[in-house]
Amino acid sequence: MTKRRRRSRILRRLLWLFGRPHIRIGIYGPPNAGKTTLANAIARDLIGEEVGPVSDIPHETRRVSTKRNLVLQYKNKKIYLDIADTPGIATKIDYEEFMKYGLSEEEAKKRAKEATEGVIEAIKWLDEVDGVIVVMDSTLDPYTQVNITILGNLEARRIPTIIAANKIDLPEASPGKIISAFPQHVVIPISALRGDNLEELYKAIVKYFR
Amino acid sequence: MPEIVLQIVSKELLESLGKDKLDYIIDRILEGKVLLLEEALTPEEQLTLIKKVMEKADVENFKGIEMAFYPEKKRTGLFSKIFGKKSSRVMLVGPSKLISEIRKRGETIETIIKVVS
Numbered sequence: 548m549t550k551r552r553r554r555s556r557i558l559r560r561l562l563w564l565f566g567r568p569h570i571r572i573g574i575y576g577p578p579n580a581g582k583t584t585l586a587n588a589i590a591r592d593l594i595g596e597e598v599g600p601v602s603d604i605p606h607e608t609r610r611v612s613t614k615r616n617l618v619l620q621y622k623n624k625k626i627y628l629d630i631a632d633t634p635g636i637a638t639k640i641d642y643e644e645f646m647k648y649g650l651s652e653e654e655a656k657k658r659a660k661e662a663t664e665g666v667i668e669a670i671k672w673l674d675e676v677d678g679v680i681v682v683m684d685s686t687l688d689p690y691t692q693v694n695i696t697i698l699g700n701l702e703a704r705r706i707p708t709i710i711a712a713n714k715i716d717l718p719e720a721s722p723g724k725i726i727s728a729f730p731q732h733v734v735i736p737i738s739a740l741r742g743d744n745l746e747e748l749y750k751a752i753v754k755y756f757r
Numbered sequence: 758m759p760e761i762v763l764q765i766v767s768k769e770l771l772e773s774l775g776k777d778k779l780d781y782i783i784d785r786i787l788e789g790k791v792l793l794l795e796e797a798l799t800p801e802e803q804l805t806l807i808k809k810v811m812e813k814a815d816v817e818n819f820k821g822i823e824m825a826f827y828p829e830k831k832r833t834g835l836f837s838k839i840f841g842k843k844s845s846r847v848m849l850v851g852p853s854k855l856i857s858e859i860r861k862r863g864e865t866i867e868t869i870i871k872v873v874s
Contacts, residue, residue: 638807639821639853640814656816663811670808690861692824696807699800 569627570756573676575669577693578605578635580682581713585739586612586632592745593617598632604648606662608634611672621753628752633672634665636693673700678707678756680748685712685722685736689729698729709751712736715743759872761791761855768795779806782850783813786822791851791870797826798848806850823856825849825866 574582586598599612617628640662645655673679679701683689701708710729712722715736722736735751737744764785771794774781779802785792798806803824810822826848849859849868858869 636807637821638810638824640811640816641820641853642816659816659820663814666811667808670804673804692803692826692859696800696803700804703800 568624568757569629570752571629571631571675571677572752572756573631573633573672573679574682575633575673575679575697576635576682577684577691578637579603580635580684581739582635582682583608583612583632585680585682585711585713585737586614586630588739588742588745589628589630590614590617592742593619593628598630604645604650604658606635606637606640606645606658606665608632609658609661609665610634611665611668619749619752621749624753626753631672631676633669634662636666636669636697637662638693640666673704673706676706678709678752680709680711680752682711682713682739683725684714685720685725686714686717689725694729698732702731707755708732709748709755710734711739711748713739716741761870761872762789763791763793765793766795771796778802779809782806783809786810786850786852787813787819789852789855791849791855791868794848794850796848797846819852819854821853822850823853823859823868824851825859825861825868827864827866 574586576582583599583601587601590596590598594614594617596614598614599608601607611634612632613629615629617630619626619628640659642652642655642659645658646652650658681694681697681701683694698708710725710732712725712734714720715722716738722734726734733751733755735744735748737748771778779798782792782794783806806822806824813819814821827846849866851870855870856868857871860867
C-alpha cells in the first residue's frame with residue numbers, strides 16, 4: 548500500500564468517525580460495459596445530473612469525468628461520494644473497429660488516439676480512489692484478461708471492490724457467470740439503464756467502502 | 758513466406774532483468790515477436806505493461822497487445838499460505854496485429870497467429 552493510499556484511508560476513517568464520511572469511488576471496467584450509464588444513474592439519483600454522454604461506439608468516455616460531493620442517505624446517515632467515471636481499459640485500440648460504426652477514418656483515428664490516452668489516465672486514477680466499482684457486461688464471458696488484470700490490481704492494492712454485473716435487463720444476461728468467475732468478490736447484478744437493483748448497490752457501497 | 762518469431766523467455770532471464778523487464782518485453786513486441794514468458798507478470802506489472810503499451814501506441818502501426826495467462830495456483834493449507842512461494846504460470850503476450858485470437862480452454866491456451874506479409 549502506498550503512503551498516499553495509507554494517508555487517504557486514515558483521513559477517510561477520521562471523517563467517518565467524526566460523522567462526515569467521504570468516499571472517492573472509481574468506476575472501472577472494459578469498454579462498453581456500461582460504466583458511464585451507471586455513473587449517470589447514480590448521479591441522477593443523488594443530484595439529478597448526468598456525468599457524461601453514452602454511446603454504442605466503444606471508448607465513448609475518453610477522459611475521466613467526476614462528480615463531487617454527492618450525498619448518499621442511508622439509515623439516517625449521510626455519506627459523501629465523489630464519483631470518477633473512467634475510460635474503458637483495453638490492451639489494444641484499433642481505429643478500424645470504430646469505422647464499423649460509421650465513423651470516418653479521420654474521426655476513427657482521432658478517437659483511437661484519445662482512447663489510448665484515456666486508458667493511461669484511467670490507470671493513473673487508481674491511485675486516487677478509495678473504492679472501485681468494476682462494471683462488467685453480464686451478457687459476455689467475464690473471464691477476460693482485462694477483467695482479471697483489473698481485479699488482480701485492486702486485490703494487490705487492497706482497494707475495496709464491488710463488481711456490478713450490468714445489463715441484467717437483457718434476456719441473454721447471466722450474472723451468475725460473473726458470481727462464479729469471481730467468488731472472492733461482492734457481485735451485485737444491476738441494470739444501470741433501467742436503474743434495477745441500484746438500492747442493493749448503494750447498500751454495498753455503504754457496507755464495503757468504509 | 759513471412760516468418761513469425763516465438764520467443765520463449767526463461768524465468769531466470771525475467772528475474773535478472775529486474776525493473777527493465779517490461780521494457781524488454783515491449784521492445785520485443787515492437788520488433789514483432791510473440792513471447793511466451795515462463796513466469797507470468799504480476800497484476801501490477803500487467804497493468805503497467807498496458808500503460809506502457811498505450812504510451813507507445815500509434816493508430817497506424819502499433820495498436821496494442823494481446824495477452825493470456827493462467828491465474829497463479831491457489832495455495833491451500835495454512836503452511837503453504839504463510840510460507841509457500843507463489844506459483845505463477847506461463848504467459849503469452851504479443852502484438853495485436855499478429856495475434857488475432859486467444860482461446861482459453863480449461864488447462865490449455867490456444868492462439869491464432871496471423872502471418873502478415
